[in-house]
Amino acid sequence: MSNDDNSADSIKSSFSEELKKIVHQQTKLDDYKDKLIATLDTLMTTKDQLMTTKDKLITQIQILNLLKQKDKLNQRVKDLYKNDKIDTNYKAQQILDLDREIDEIQSRIEYLTLKDEEQL
Incomplete structure (x- = not known):
């Protein structure tokens, strides 16, 4: 019977060692999983910040393009005032048409500026 007892103790000991290894590996895997989740959270936050920055840049580009368009229209108005060869009614x-366009552009600029400030 002592052979059987030794054999049983040996199996128990071997099983216990294997179980300890498995528990240790599981702990390492859980730690690694937690680190991956933390990294994913950081990446998601960074992605959200980049998307906000991208949206702000797009808005700023739109405002810049509208300002350029407005400047061109203002220049056309100045040119019309200077040109004496054009019929006064036509001028x-x-x-008036250019002023209306300028006002529309200014409204869009103001809207985009407010939208941009809300993104802050």
Whole structure:
């Protein structure tokens, strides 16, 4: 019977060692999983920040393009005022049309500026 007892103790000991190894490996895997989750959270936060920055840049580019467009229209108005060869009624109508376009652009600029400030 002592042979059987030794054999049983040996199996128990071997099983216990294997179980300790498995528990240790599981602990390491859990730690690694926690680190991966933390890294994923950091990446998601960074992605959100980049998306916000991208949206702000797009808005700023839109505002810049509208300002350029507005400057061109203002220049056309100045050119019309300087040009004495054009019929006064035609000139006045052109200036009114350009002023309307300038006002529309200014409204869009103001809207985009407010939108941009809300993203802060």
